[in-house]
Amino acid sequence: MDVDSETAAIKGVAYMDGRWMNLSEAAVPILDRGFVRSDATYDVAHVWKGRFFRLKDHVERFQASMAGLRMSLPLTGHQIADIMIECASRSGLRDAYVQVTCTRGMPPAGTRDPRLCRNRLYAFAQPFVWIADEAQRRDGLRMILSRTQRIPPESLDQRIKNFHWLDLTMGIFEAYDRDATIALLPAADGTVxxxxxxxxxxxxxxxxxxxxxxxxxxxxxxxxxxxxxxxQMRVEVRGVHAREVAEADEIFISSTAGGIMPVVNYEGRSVRDGRPGALTRRIEELYWARHEEPALSTPVPYAD
Ligand SMILES: Cc1ncc(COP(=O)(O)O)c(C=O)c1O
Structure with missing residues (x-):
């Protein structure tokens, strides 16, 4: 595909540091540290059937990520939410992936002092993005335990959403090399x-x-x-050893990019009978049902 047909295929709307445009025209200045140093944070919310899901929670988490990286914007949470809503409404997309990004911005010429940068806001809405395709969501995913360790939280607080994705990206390659589609990354202590x-x-x-x-x-x-x-199910939030994943009755993954998705094969072996588990299915159903709850969803005001 040449560059023109590649960009023509992009559908959606972007807000780039104060300006609105088609997503196909959106470009970040090459000297923005967000690009040259991964010096950025972001958040992704989705719109499902014309409504944002948990928009306020996404904006609050985005603001916490910015604070964690010592970034700030002259915008309130409401104003950030309004920009995300406008991205969705201008795009006309009823099911959309909406990303908001704050980059460090550009240091004055000849310097590298991050304190001197004006932080920038970029946002866009594009068609809904799924981690798993329809068949994988129906039949379940094949997952491997990656040989690449996740960047440790002592080096980078992983609660801050970040662009340091190379460990994760190497995991994706490894999954495809090993007849799977997704990879789970371990920590140094053998937990996942x-x-x-x-x-x-x-x-x-x-x-x-x-x-x-x-x-x-x-x-x-x-x-x-x-x-x-x-x-009334028990949930344990704790270190989960890779061994426990191998011995699980059911495994599933969770993401804004697709919701709750069953894993039916782990490290080349079937999880129980190799079919999505009943509890996973129940949680998936209730997850999508929550998208209709007024307290958790925000309608997008479309023009048509
Ligand atoms: C590294 C990473 N972990 C987990 C998640 C899941 O977070 P959420 O459920 O808020 O989409 C994401 C984002 O989608 C992510 O980028």
Whole structure:
């Protein structure tokens, strides 16, 4: 595909540091430290059937990430939310992936002092992004335990959403090399952390467990915990050893990019009978049902 047809295929709307444009025209200045140093933070929310899911929670988490990286914007949380809503409404997309990014910006010519940069806001709405395709969501995913360790939280607080994705990206390559589609990254102590764009849950004897540390605290993960509480299921937030993943009755992943997705094969071996588990399915159903709740959703005011 040449560059022109590549960009023509991009659908969506972007807000680039104060200006609106088609997503196909959106470009970051090459000297922005967000690009040359991964000096950025971001958040991703989704719009489903014309409504944002947990928009306020996403904006609050984005603001916490900015504070963690010593970034600030002259915008309130409401104003950031309004920009995200406008991205969705201008795009016309009823099911959308909406990303908001704050970059450090550009240092004055000839300097590298991050304190001198004006932080910038970029946002865009594009068609919904799924980690797993339709068949994988129906039949379940094949997951491996990556040989690449997740960047440790002592080096980078993984609760701050960041662009340091090379460990995760190498995991994706490794998964494809080993006849799988997703990779779970371990920590140095043999526990597991998360994968590219998702958190992980294991079910054993009706109890859920999910890692406590070394990973991004997903809003989908939070929603799963709330659903489990409503179902009076026990949820343990603690170190989860790779061995426990191998012995689980059910495994699923959680992400804004697709919700709750079953894993039916781990390290080349079937998880129980190799079919998505009943608890996973129940949680998935309740997760999507929550998108209709007025307290958790925000309607997008479309022009048509
Ligand atoms: C590294 C990582 N872990 C976990 C998640 C899941 O977070 P959320 O459920 O808020 O989408 C994401 C983002 O989608 C992510 O990038």
């Amino acid at each position: 952390t998360e994968g590219p764009g998702f958190n992980v849950f294991v079910v054993r004897n009706g109890t859920l467990a999910t890692p406590a540390r070394g990973m991004f605290e997903g809003i989908t993960r939070r929603t799963v915990m709330e659903i489990a509480e409503a179902l």
